[in-house]
Amino acid sequence: MNTDSASIGLDTTDSDPATSALRTSAAQARSAELEELILSNPERFRVLTGDRPTGRLHLGHYFGTLHNRVRLQDLGTEIFLIIADYQVLTDRDVADNLTAHVEELVLDYLAIGIDPARSTIFTHSAVPALNQLMLPFLSLVSVAELNRNPTVKEEIAHSRQSAVSGLMYTYPVHQAADILFCKGNLVPVGQDQLPHLELARTIARRFNDRYGDGTRLFPEPEALLSSAPLLLGTDGSKMSKSRRNAVALAATADETARLLKGAKTDSERHITYDPANRPEVSSLLLLASLCQNRHPHQVADDIGSAGAAALKKIVIEAVNDYLAPIRARRADYAEDRSHLRRVLREGNERAGAVADATLAEVRTAMNSHY
Template sequence: MTSTTATSTTTPASGDVPGGVPGETPDDARSLDRARERSAELADLVRTAPHRLRMLTGDRPTGRLHLGHHLATLRGRLALQEAGVETFVVVADYQVITDRDAPGPLRERVLDVVTDQLALGLDPERTTFFAHSQVPELNELVVPFLSLVTDAELRRNPTVKAEHAASGGRQLSGLLLTYPVHQAADIVFCGANVVPVGKDQLPHLEVARLIVRRFTERYGDAGLVPPDALLTDAVTVLGTDGQKMSKSRGNTIDLAMTADETARVLRRAVTDSERRITYEPERRPEVANLLLVGAMCSGRTPADLAEEIGDGGAGALKAYVTDAVNAELAGLRARRAELTRDPGAVLAALRAGTDRARAVAAATLARVHRALGMTY
């Protein structure tokens, strides 16, 4: 994602577009089945014809990336790049103000997110990094796309409903209400036909597919690509307090931490009073979480790891997990240290990616304008 000229992507044939948002229609189970079937086809294409695929993914820069991000999404992102899938990564700075009054140290956080991913191995010659706010052509697409969805459809979106509920009854901002449309523009502007998501994020993808379908039906073919989901296994990594690992909770193992900082954080991790280590996620979620982290970082299964540690207790478990996490992140942290000494390289990667994203977005916007008859 860093060449500054737009390229075309051959799109695999898509299945039927469901007529609504999952979770709100009677055929939701069939929609999920179709998504799983299509995801299996995409996984096969990743292996056999990655050049036919273009992937869009991204992060909201509300804080530093942490181990939960690494295990749940970043490693998979790198694997797709290495398989040969053209990759776009949006740093969604506009999304930061969907549900908060102040953006915080946004420039620092945006560059930090890019730094972590460059350190991981994402290559600016193959992966295009860009920030929302720097691609006005993408954001202009939101205007015609808003005409294609109803207020009711937006309010039914699970993420909009969840965010509203979490706000304690605070009035929805217009930006939060239209968040699914903005996310659709992120996907559609670059012709992404692959979006790695968990099944709970399928409603956002359905909004994008719905917008593409309705635009084509109303205004004709503008070359808009209906995206498909590459379903990923939902990996939820708990924080050191036993709650979901979250930047806002302060319970994370940041990718930018040193090995010693990681050891100190893990020593404070919550476990339980039983000495023998067993993998029982329902009964012993904190212990199971540490086993999951240790296993994912060492290529093992949690059950096997529990059997090995046995009566060693929480101390032995934490020691193993600390070594496994530090080994997993050692290369990333070494490269990160090099990048922090050369911040110009990070900024150059972001700016080159932004130039490329703008070129792609401008071409898409021009096609949309032609379909709408807005060429003067």
């Protein structure tokens, strides 16, 4: 399963813009190479990816990551899909409606084409051995390294907690355990997650050096950067569950129409695709083009000087047509909640067996297998 890892070779905790740009450039180049390797030999990779159960998934999630998971699954790559319920607590005082949110995620996964016979869907809290790996992993990183992690800094700045919890600082180490428990060697991420992944690589390398006795217990996981362009929310800002500016995959056709009719545009009547100068209009054009498998310029040319109302009409039709089969499958799955629990139970059992085996190897390597 393991693939040879080409080190990005950069300090994971350096937030200097030039270093960050260099890290991203190196990751983009390596991602292009990885795509070729995936096409030629998908079975050599094991992917770990997932979501926090904080609300329904939306179009930004779908075109950003979800459809790529189905693509990798269908190519024959093994997928571990984690529902990170413990990580909900990193930036919240309590985990509200957790059971419902977990079931909603499972519904979305099944509706878009995730096949539980080929991909393992599981929850953090149901795999004790995974979480137990965090303790030895924490011993391999310093407090200074965690403090310098730019992603942790950003998450603390936007934290909803009354005070920052210790779990926030261990967040990247917990993510390393998520990846390494199954010996994942490929992680689809956005560029903002590169520091987390580099820390997972560092932990894998340090564990192998300290306890490996000449063998490599853990692979150094590599980043598969998404080439998906950014979709803005209906208010023109980043699409987000918490900002209520997104179209959920579970939204009805009428809800979708209402949300998109209220989307922010601009005062220029002639519709053009110009992301730099007309971000809101361009994002709507991009959304229609993704649903219609066309270029945004083609969609813009069709609308011409018909204005924002015509643009929104096309976008609404494109989105509703695209989501119709996904919504139909979702409705079917929603009628049998016992099936959702069975999918999770079986996924938890598979993930638990893998985690138990990895933890046993870790204990042997650390001479703590009594």
